[in-house]
Amino acid sequence: MSEFEERYRAARRKVIETDLRRLNPMQRKAAMTTEGPLLLLAGAGSGKTTVLIQRIYTLLTYGRGSDTDFTPDWATADDLEFLERFPEQPDDAEFARARELCAIDPPRPWEIIAITFTNKAAGELKERLAARLGPVANDVWASTFHSACVRILRRYIERIGFERTFTIYDTDDSQRVLKDIVKELNLDAKSFSPRSVHSEIGWAKDLFIGPKEYAK
Ligand SMILES: Nc1ncnc2c1ncn2[C@@H]1O[C@H](COP(=O)(O)OP(=O)(O)OP(=O)(O)O)[C@@H](O)[C@H]1O
Ligand SMILES: [Mg+2]
Structure with missing residues (x-):
């Protein structure tokens, strides 16, 4: 990695950390881990759902930016200088530019699925996603295992020879x-x-x- 790439990567991480400054260090680490599987094991009420919500926010905003060595070839020395300076005095007006410079392949909201067991937990997830993300949250797949699976089946079941109008037997x-x-x-x-x-x-x-x- 060149010195420029190294500095760009470090500055990008710092900006994203600044955006997640309200999380504690372990929560932040989890929210910034976007590549590969991640198991978060913590006690009741200790902030697990918060991590889940922030991780989805991080993915949508920065894509792989927090967790990759990749430096975009359009990045300029001016951009780097801006990113290195930004965390010292994070200015809301400048956050848009910072986010843009730090984003690597952000996914579309409907490419994210967040599933849980109970309707109550799914409801909480949807509500908290909406509070964090605004209307975009509607396009994230947040639901129970059962309703996510049924949605997929309703859409694609004809491909395996069944009709879309199938009923579910309990x-x-x-x-x-x-x-x-x-x-x-x-x-x-x-x-x-x-x-x-x-x-x-x-x-x-x-x-x-x-x-x-x-x-x-
Ligand atoms: N780093 C933090 N700093 C301050 N408050 C936090 C932090 N993380 C979480 N909280 C708050 O703590 C409360 C519990 O968080 P959260 O719902 O994420 O925990 P949980 O582990 O999912 O809980 P449960 O076990 O009930 O599902 C929430 O009010 C949340 O806003
Ligand atoms: Mg929870």
């Missing part, structure tokens, strides 16, 4: 169907209880064993 629905099938096949309802057939199918699905292979 456990009760599934077991009712299994009961009918066991009856139709004249199997012993006691040895083939809906519950045990259901869990057997679940087991096969976990192991990626399809119907044909299972039949063997």
Whole structure:
């Protein structure tokens, strides 16, 4: 790396750190880690969701800027000088230029997915994203695992031979169907209880064993 590149990279990190100055050092480190997987393990109420929100903000604003050695070839000595000076006296009016100079391949909002288990947690995520990002937050995929998956399926399921208008069966629905099938096949309802057939199918699905292979 040339001296210019080295300085540009360091100045860029400093600017992004300045933008995230309200986080504590570990939170900031996490929010600035954009490449590869990241596990954040911390106690209740210690600021995990805050990191998630700030990390999405960092991604949208700076792309890989906080976590890459890459220096854009359009960067000038003037830009570098501006970035090195900026954190000393961060001026809101100049933040737009600083952000522009620090952004590397920022993703589009709909290229980000933030998923969680419960509707309550998903609701909190959406609300806090909206508070942090404004209207752009609507385009981020923030939801439960289930609703994210169903959205993907509604859009693309025709590609694997199903209709978009599919309905989702819950456990009760599934077991009712299994009961009918066991009856139709004249199997012993006691040895083939809906519950045990259901869990057997679940087991096969976990192991990626399809119907044909299972039949063997
Ligand atoms: N670095 C910080 N400085 C000051 N306040 C903070 C900081 N980080 C988080 N907070 C505040 O602490 C509170 C809890 O944060 P947050 O909701 O992110 O925690 P959490 O770990 O996700 O909590 P939970 O375990 O309940 O999901 C919030 O009010 C948040 O604004
Ligand atoms: Mg939380």
